[in-house]
Ligand code: NAD
């Protein structure tokens with residue numbers, strides 16, 4: 001094998017697409033997927049590649065310092081693509097502690113292990129940290145986040161991600177650890193846990209359950225198909241500049257209420273329901289506390305310097321996503337049970 005790469009959080013939504021892409025596109029790399037398998041981690045996401053000779057799964061909690069050091073000693077990684085995180089804003093509002101532990105302490109454990117393992121021999125090594133546009137805070141009606149926008153995180157989730165970004169940059173500045181950070185906008189696509197807007201709405205429409213839209217549904221998000229994010233990570237990993245930051249985004253802003261209505265129309269068509277019937281399920285609920293109004297990503301650095309562009313239109317991506325959730329009923333039923341069921345009741349009974 002030419003390189004051994006650690007992917008953290010590879011059993012999650014974005015991580016599973018990154019792992020699949022690297023395993024298939026780079027057969028000369030050994031991809032080690034380290035994941036704690038929290039409620040959001042699901043090995044079913046990788047069933048199609050789990051037997052590939054260049055793929056290994058290691059159940060690991062990145063908060064466990066010794067486990068992280070042991071992993072580096074075992075594999076002598078050339079690179080790290082770090083995605084493991086607690087990722088849901090509403091959960092971070094309900095209980096921030098896990099976000100501090102995994103997103104901040106877990107990231108520092110990985111940085112320390114990489115630093116010790118590479119022992120100043122940095123040629124060919126890379127620590128790639130996958131982050132979010134939420135570190136920049138919130139926008140009004142105009143403007144977009146660039147790589148130079150000052151950090152201004154507003155939720156416990158984004159504060160923990162901002163903190164991890166700062167640690168990653170500090171290790172570059174202080175110890176010359178070779179790092180790259182990318183900050184991406186909202187992803188959607190197959191394998192996303194149905195606590196996030198798009199899969200939650202698809203699942204509720206399917207089951208004729210209320211569609212909980214926070215506040216007036218005026219908030220705006222910039223949506224990117226998950227495989228385009230994985231492709232950007234692949235490109236940046238191989239062609240990005242050490243110490244650089246790249247914003248990734250779809251240039252595809254939608255008001256939440258417009259997006260939910262669009263999903264209702266697509267689902268009515270796919271399920272053979274009368275046009276307009278799913279829209280009746282829309283229910284405006286209490287707003288998310290401190291709800292960021294708008295995200296918009298300026299990804300011109302990535303487009304101009306590395307030649308990246310999204311390949312999947314929103315129309316095509318939503319069709320694929322809806323089809324995937326309608327076809328993968330077993331996946332959906334398995335994850336929408338147990339712990340998630342309790343979480344859903346708790347969050348939405350509170351919002352009323
Ligand atoms: P996800 O919640 O679907 O998956 C997270 C994965 O991390 C899960 O497999 C989980 O088991 C694992 N994990 C959690 N805690 C762990 C721990 N202590 N040790 C090891 N593994 C642990 O998240 P996602 O949406 O796929 O996001 C992946 C990364 O991308 C995160 O860092 C997130 O901040 C970032 N990001 C997400 C989006 C988005 O729209 N989803 C956008 C930009 C950036």
Ligand code: DAU
Nearest residue numbers: 087088089132133134185186195196197212213214219256
């Ligand atoms: O911008 C990138 C971020 O996008 C990632 O870093 C996060 O990990 C990811 O979860 C996502 O954060 P958001 O908070 O934007 O995503 P979420 O799907 O939770 O919500 C999208 C929008 O929809 C947001 O304005 C809140 C709203 N919403 C969400 C849910 C779950 C609703 O109106 N109703 C809902 O039930």
